[in-house]
Amino acid sequence: MPEAVSFPFSPSYELACDRLIAMCNGDPRSTIKALILANEYLETELSELRAKAVSLGAVVRRSRSRDDAA
Structure with missing residues (x-):
């Protein structure tokens, strides 16, 4: 049987x-659905930010390569 996961107590979490x-x-079911929806939204935002970071990293690397060649 898996062990229970304990989370740090925080009055702000409560x-x-x-x-x-x-x-x-x-309604507990509505509460869980709201949390799942919020989590999916945050995962989408994170994916978009990661894609932008990769894209910007490529732009920075290209511009540095051009500067080095000059």
Whole structure:
């Protein structure tokens, strides 16, 4: 049987949980769905930022190569 994962206690986490549950009218299923949706949004944002970082890195490398050649 897998061991239980323990998370660090933080009053701000407790408050955030209470607020989200209240925003979902106390419905645990709606609360979980809201968290999944927020997580998917953040994963999409992260993927886009990583793609931009890779693209910018390529631009920087190309411009440095041109500067070195000059």
